[in-house]
Amino acid sequence: MRYDTHTKVHPVGPAGDALPTPSTEIVATRQRVSGAEVFLRSLQAEGVTVVFGHPGGAVIKVYDEMARIDPDFLHVLVRHEQGGTHAAEGYAKATGKVGTVLVTSGPGATNTVTGIADAYMDSVPIVVFTGQVPTGLIGNDAFQECDAVGVTRSITKHSYLVRDVNDLARTVKEAYHIARTGRPGPVLVDLPKDVLLDTAPFRYPESVSIRGYSVPRMGRPDKVARAARMIAESKRPVFYVGGGAINSGASEKLREIAQRARIPVTTTLHGLGAFPEDDPLSLRMLGMHGTWWANQAIQHCDTIIAVGARFDDRVTGKLDSWAPHASVIHIEIDQSCISKNVFADCAILGDAKAVLEQLDPLIQRKDTDAWLAEIDAWRQECPLIYDVDEKLRAQYVIECLRNKTGGDAVVLTDVGQHQMWTAQYFRFLHPRTHITSGGLGTMGFGMPASMGAAFGLREAGSDRPVVCISGDGGFVMNAQELSVAAAHKLPIKIAVINNRFLGMVRQWQELFHAERYSHTDLSDTNPDFVRLAEACNCVGLRATNNEEAVNIIDEAWKVDDRPVVMDFQVAKEEMVFPMVPAGAATGDMITKRIVPNSFV
Amino acid sequence: MSEALILTPQQIKRKKAAGEPIEPGEDELIRQHTITVLVENSIGSLIRVINMFAARGFNIESITVGPTDDLTVSRMHIVTTGNQRIIAQILRQLSRLVDTIEVEDLTGINFVERELCLVKVQYTPQSRAEIMDVNTVFRGKVVDITPNAFTFELTGPTPKIDAFINMMRPHQIMEVARSGRVAMQRNHFPD
Numbered sequence: 001m002r003y004d005t006h007t008k009v010h011p012v013g014p015a016g017d018a019l020p021t022p023s024t025e026i027v028a029t030r031q032r033v034s035g036a037e038v039f040l041r042s043l044q045a046e047g048v049t050v051v052f053g054h055p056g057g058a059v060i061k062v063y064d065e066m067a068r069i070d071p072d073f074l075h076v077l078v079r080h081e082q083g084g085t086h087a088a089e090g091y092a093k094a095t096g097k098v099g100t101v102l103v104t105s106g107p108g109a110t111n112t113v114t115g116i117a118d119a120y121m122d123s124v125p126i127v128v129f130t131g132q133v134p135t136g137l138i139g140n141d142a143f144q145e146c147d148a149v150g151v152t153r154s155i156t157k158h159s160y161l162v163r164d165v166n167d168l169a170r171t172v173k174e175a176y177h178i179a180r181t182g183r184p185g186p187v188l189v190d191l192p193k194d195v196l197l198d199t200a201p202f203r204y205p206e207s208v209s210i211r212g213y214s215v216p217r218m219g220r221p222d223k224v225a226r227a228a229r230m231i232a233e234s235k236r237p238v239f240y241v242g243g244g245a246i247n248s249g250a251s252e253k254l255r256e257i258a259q260r261a262r263i264p265v266t267t268t269l270h271g272l273g274a275f276p277e278d279d280p281l282s283l284r285m286l287g288m289h290g291t292w293w294a295n296q297a298i299q300h301c302d303t304i305i306a307v308g309a310r311f312d313d314r315v316t317g318k319l320d321s322w323a324p325h326a327s328v329i330h331i332e333i334d335q336s337c338i339s340k341n342v343f344a345d346c347a348i349l350g351d352a353k354a355v356l357e358q359l360d361p362l363i364q365r366k367d368t369d370a371w372l373a374e375i376d377a378w379r380q381e382c383p384l385i386y387d388v389d390e391k392l393r394a395q396y397v398i399e400c401l402r403n404k405t406g407g408d409a410v411v412l413t414d415v416g417q418h419q420m421w422t423a424q425y426f427r428f429l430h431p432r433t434h435i436t437s438g439g440l441g442t443m444g445f446g447m448p449a450s451m452g453a454a455f456g457l458r459e460a461g462s463d464r465p466v467v468c469i470s471g472d473g474g475f476v477m478n479a480q481e482l483s484v485a486a487a488h489k490l491p492i493k494i495a496v497i498n499n500r501f502l503g504m505v506r507q508w509q510e511l512f513h514a515e516r517y518s519h520t521d522l523s524d525t526n527p528d529f530v531r532l533a534e535a536c537n538c539v540g541l542r543a544t545n546n547e548e549a550v551n552i553i554d555e556a557w558k559v560d561d562r563p564v565v566m567d568f569q570v571a572k573e574e575m576v577f578p579m580v581p582a583g584a585a586t587g588d589m590i591t592k593r594i595v596p597n598s599f600v
Numbered sequence: 601m602s603e604a605l606i607l608t609p610q611q612i613k614r615k616k617a618a619g620e621p622i623e624p625g626e627d628e629l630i631r632q633h634t635i636t637v638l639v640e641n642s643i644g645s646l647i648r649v650i651n652m653f654a655a656r657g658f659n660i661e662s663i664t665v666g667p668t669d670d671l672t673v674s675r676m677h678i679v680t681t682g683n684q685r686i687i688a689q690i691l692r693q694l695s696r697l698v699d700t701i702e703v704e705d706l707t708g709i710n711f712v713e714r715e716l717c718l719v720k721v722q723y724t725p726q727s728r729a730e731i732m733d734v735n736t737v738f739r740g741k742v743v744d745i746t747p748n749a750f751t752f753e754l755t756g757p758t759p760k761i762d763a764f765i766n767m768m769r770p771h772q773i774m775e776v777a778r779s780g781r782v783a784m785q786r787n788h789f790p791d
Binding site for chain 1: 607608610611613614617618639640644647648651652655685688689692693695696697698699700701
């Protein structure tokens, strides 16, 4: 990410111009204004164009000033604060900008916790503003009081409690700077009510200076040279690419280097889209539900070039036996990820794109034909396949969605089987077209995040469709945001992969828990998704077989003024393969169903 | 299962770098480290550092904090234990916090480390002389005295404090208060 100290400075307007037109970006006022106004003007000066929020007592002044200063201010009134944080994440992931959330104190703040934790695990830049009881009441167990900074301390990149209205503008500036730069992440700013009511002249700072915070950019030249030598000497190299490559915009440079040096590329779940999956050098995703050939390549390679990835346990499986022959080059912006799980023989601290640009001139053409042929043999040995018969299968639905969009869509998923099938079968081509909850694995992420992404694309003038692939379990968890998306006429295509089960848990129960399907059957508690959609002013469609699936997708794509919920009633016994059981060695991948299936 | 029990050269290298045992049954290389951290002088930054240790499951053996000559900056001294991989992680996680200005591992370099201790010990006419002897050997100060108890003040490296307390144990220790350790790198002689 860029070290961004760029702020436009505009001439100070004459005192008294309290009601500027919405487009006027004011960075300073001579007269004293309320803290709430300072806050809103700070957002405007920061370039914030959409806020996902929910009002309440502690932030009522902010909402009052919002209506007074700028009635056109794009505030999206979400129906649950968790939905708001996920929407901000979807917005941030789709656009590369910082997502903004505004909620009240107490329950407003605690409802954002899951979204903040999700953003922390997945390095998503969001700033969450929480209302707080007046400073004089803090610690008194006041109505709707909650120590939001304390609660979120271990799941934020940084947090602030603003105690003085004169610190407010600077704090907002710092919060966005910290969220956006380095390894992105969530920042929480707690705003006591009296600070919002107090008055101060508004001046938005031009630059940020935080002495304990520096952002790595260029890699150390000696390390880069060493990495280049290691790559040149390697016989069986693999690029292992994570979400950091997408955050830093390194995709293009990565493609150039990989194609020139003929180095195969595997990506993590968050790395999907960093390298086009239709390229012969793409090994697709690695890890627990990655491809057989990507995992085999990792187990047999002699050099791993990790770019913006953190060697997560869902990637490595049993750490001791992962990539047993590989020397590791690790290009990473967050120093704490270096040698955390796997020792890096050559660690380069820096921005992925900047380091790849340094590396680029040092990388020569390589002959890796023998290595690529070996990988191809693994590819033939165990391809990604599923049964095609009269039953509607999730994988088929995902392939239909892929065919409909040609891969040119922003796809958001929830968490579970459908998420892994999307990763396996969608074949992503472009960065920022795959958005999911990876680290925290938050069910209920997909729907609100797709709403945020849709706002981002609309703002950017993009006509890429936004496709949300969800499961029947996770979709219900934040389905309340459907009516919000409908109110804003967002044409999101929501595919509910409905197997009437908590599918991934069911899969583990079948494989590892003697087929005791304890509390994973949702058939009694699932709503009627078509009627739910209609009740929320969306279009609801249903498919129970392959033909209907194709038809309702066609129908859904004709709707352009509201969300469409497609209820795909798929076979419940389907499982995600291949699979590395949790804690097992990557070499011990299960490639097909090994336990007799009682449902077939 | 299919994994060979024999480690590859790369796996051995990784284990060595982490300070993990290579042969089964071999002892892990766990050392005590003194880390000094300069942080922004605010209650929030202190909690953040401690919270990081708790949230990530790192050890804290001793922790001290106090302002420096610059009142906006506090210096923390943290004594912790772990293998090489864990200590490296602790240092990196500390540096990564927005409020930390400087992080340094003093272990392995030349540094002075001191702890202050107050010990309240009961005495009787019979034990009084012996207790005072021990105190003289350790060069402690008597900071309070009543007809039945001494309060001693002692500074020094932690093993000295430990030894002093152990020597007092046969007598009636009423109370012990230890400050935790502070440390500073020794200055180099100019060439």
